[in-house]
Amino acid sequence: MEEYKFAFKQTLPIMFSYIFMGIAFGIMLTGLGYGVFDSLGSGLFIYAGSLQFALIGLLQAHGSVMQAAILSLLINARHIFYGLTFIERFRKMGLKRYYMIFSLTDETYSVLCDLHTPSNLNEDKVMFLIALFNHIYWIIGCIVGAILNGVLPFNLDGIEFSATAFFIIVVMNQWKNNKDHLPAIIGFICGIVCLVIFKADNFLIFALISCVILLSIIKARGENNG
Amino acid sequence: MDSLYIVGIIVVCSLVTLFVRYLPFVYFGNRELPKSMIYLQNALPSAIMVILVIYCLKDVKLGFNLYDLKEIIACLVVIILQLYKRNMYISIVGGTLCYMIILRMI
Numbered sequence: 001m002e003e004y005k006f007a008f009k010q011t012l013p014i015m016f017s018y019i020f021m022g023i024a025f026g027i028m029l030t031g032l033g034y035g036v037f038d039s040l041g042s043g044l045f046i047y048a049g050s051l052q053f054a055l056i057g058l059l060q061a062h063g064s065v066m067q068a069a070i071l072s073l074l075i076n077a078r079h080i081f082y083g084l085t086f087i088e089r090f091r092k093m094g095l096k097r098y099y100m101i102f103s104l105t106d107e108t109y110s111v112l113c114d115l116h117t118p119s120n121l122n123e124d125k126v127m128f129l130i131a132l133f134n135h136i137y138w139i140i141g142c143i144v145g146a147i148l149n150g151v152l153p154f155n156l157d158g159i160e161f162s163a164t165a166f167f168i169i170v171v172m173n174q175w176k177n178n179k180d181h182l183p184a185i186i187g188f189i190c191g192i193v194c195l196v197i198f199k200a201d202n203f204l205i206f207a208l209i210s211c212v213i214l215l216s217i218i219k220a221r222g223e224n225n226g
Numbered sequence: 227m228d229s230l231y232i233v234g235i236i237v238v239c240s241l242v243t244l245f246v247r248y249l250p251f252v253y254f255g256n257r258e259l260p261k262s263m264i265y266l267q268n269a270l271p272s273a274i275m276v277i278l279v280i281y282c283l284k285d286v287k288l289g290f291n292l293y294d295l296k297e298i299i300a301c302l303v304v305i306i307l308q309l310y311k312r313n314m315y316i317s318i319v320g321g322t323l324c325y326m327i328i329l330r331m332i
Contacts, residue, residue, distance in 0.1 A: 033228075042239075045240040046236060046240050046243055048239075055235065065234050068239055069238050069242050072239045076247075081270065084250050084266055085271050087250060087254050091256065102248075109274075157326070158326035162319075164279065164282040164283070164301070164321075165300070165318040165321040165322055166318055167282060168304050169304065169308055169317055170275050171276055178272055180269070181272075183270065183271075183272040183273040184273060184275075186273055187276035188276050192280065195280060195284060200285055203281075204277070204281050207280070208274070211277065219262060219269075
């Protein structure tokens with residue numbers, strides 16, 4: 001099927017990053033004495049990279065379930081803003097939308113943002129397959145990492161940079177395709193200012209909130225003046 | 227006992243993550259979006275992607291030696307390759323290889 005081929009090609013930039021980050025997670029989790037099914041369950045149901053890595057620290061300290069809930073909320077609150085982009089788009093997808101919402105990670109979000117489906121393909125299906133393929137890469141990584149049981153046969157440190165590289169390319173494509181550069185500039189300013197004020201561990205959510213507020217204010221101003 | 231503990235943690239983390247991902251969709255339901263939201267819907271991706279790039283680079287230390295500059299150099303490689311070759315795969319592989327090589331040079 002053409003949709004499968006096209007969707008697979010779109011997810012290639014994410015594949016390596018997800019599989020090897022999943023492996024790293026599986027190795028760390030089994031290193032704490034947990035099993036393959038725990039790693040599989042995390043990848044399948046939690047499916048959130050940065051949270052799963054933070055969870056390793058919490059499990060190590062034998063943190064409480066309540067602490068895990070707060071950690072999840074703090075780390076994943078950013079996802080609220082990803083959803084805002086796709087509210088109307090996902091509505092058109094019928095039952096598929098429930099899976100799309102569940103699986104909207106940073107990486108899947110970035111692929112969907114930069115998606116240009118050829119008109120002869122079914123875009124709903126393409127979007128669904130992209131989300132599914134990324135999820136599968138992550139699960140494969142989590143399982144393989146847990147099976148390896150602490151021994152990585154080859155050193156692939158740094159492969160996670162491929163996700164960063166992909167994000168940069170999405171930014172460049174958006175800059176080229178959009179006439180209105182204001183959102184990108186506001187995003188840059190909010191990101192840098194919040195990074196300086198709130199430091200690396202906490203800046204993300206403040207950057208997103210300030211960015212949404214600033215964009216809304218500027219938009220309202222523009223309408224009043226024009 | 228321990229296996230119950232990890233299952234509990236996984237369930238809670240899954241539910242909270244599901245909650246934040248569903249929140250905007252549940253909040254707006256099937257209502258028509260307000261005008262301001264329609265603007266945000268189109269404007270946010272560019273802003274969020276820039277912030278995500280900053281997020282990926284948040285732990286970069288500013289120093290003038292090759293090791294501290296590895297992320298910056300790799301990013302420049304990605305940007306230059308993308309500008310001149312216009313092939314996403316070449317840009318990603320080139321930038322990532324560059325990053326992995328510098329990482330191993332110390």
